[in-house]
Amino acid sequence: MKLILNDNDPIFIQISKAIEDEILSGGVEEEMQIPSTTELSKIYKINPATVLKGINILVDKDVLYKKRGIGMFVCKGAKSVIKKSRKDAFEKVYIKDLIQEASKLDIEKEELLEMIKNYKG
Numbered sequence: 001m002k003l004i005l006n007d008n009d010p011i012f013i014q015i016s017k018a019i020e021d022e023i024l025s026g027g028v029e030e031e032m033q034i035p036s037t038t039e040l041s042k043i044y045k046i047n048p049a050t051v052l053k054g055i056n057i058l059v060d061k062d063v064l065y066k067k068r069g070i071g072m073f074v075c076k077g078a079k080s081v082i083k084k085s086r087k088d089a090f091e092k093v094y095i096k097d098l099i100q101e102a103s104k105l106d107i108e109k110e111e112l113l114e115m116i117k118n119y120k121g
Contacts, residue, residue, distance in 0.1 A: 030074050
């Protein structure tokens with residue numbers, strides 16, 4: 001799991017997003033075990049309670065589940081759950097802002113779509 005901490009988001013949110021990213025990229029498959037809270041806290045030098053808070057977000061979303069005495073595992077269908085959640089967030093944040101800014105600049109829908117098609121970034 002790759003985690004580069006930033007100052008913008010709370011660490012527990014960054015932990016949950018990093019785990020989600022690993023699931024989306026196929027680094028961790030459904031029904032696979034993720035590293036333990038202790039392992040993650042040692043690797044990234046983070047308080048175990050902070051790691052647990054990030055993991056619990058994913059438990060609440062039905063992305064992870066606990067096998068008592070063994071550890072945390074990725075739920076079946078987790079990838080779909082993450083994609084749906086992120087698509088909804090994408091629409092609410094990025095698309096809304098994009099359309100509002102385009103409206104301020106008098107950019108018509110067709111022109112905006114053409115800009116997106118031609119974007120090479």
